[in-house]
Amino acid sequence: MLPDDRAGAERILGCALESTWPHAALLEILTAQADMRDGAERYVAWAIIDRGTATVIGDIGFHGPPDADGLIEVGYSVEPAWRRRGIAGEALTALLAWVEREPGVRGVTAGCAPDNVASIRLLESHGFARTGTADAAGDMRWLR
Secondary structure, three states, X not given: OOOOOHHHHHHHHOXXXXXXXXXXXXXXHHHHHHOOOOOHHHHOEXXXXXXXXXXXXXXXXXXXXXXXXXXXXXXXXXXXXXXXXXXXXXXXXXXXXXXXXXXXXXXXXXXXXXXXXXXXHHHHHOOOEEEEEEOOOOOEEEEO
């Protein structure tokens, strides 16, 4: 449905969409999520909705279900106009509380650009530690 039918997406979600949402990488994730079955779809993207304006202002979720080692990778994005308000922190707190109750999840990983100070602070404040390795994109890897 997205990005071709934003009005239809707004009707389904019951809220407005921030004009810059969703970003291109999320569209790929949503396409993959639409094809998932057997509960795996709950491990992908969830919308972050501002309660006051009933607007989708970002997204948070996982890159898929836990792997064979019980690790699951988290990702998040808040639209630029909504950053620096604690929104990502609130969403990450809720998502981590949820995933801690999921059977088979032994740890949560994340990737973060070495110069993304806001994400580094967010991950550290939520108990993530750098593993000291970079992935193919040059992102630092984190584990909780």
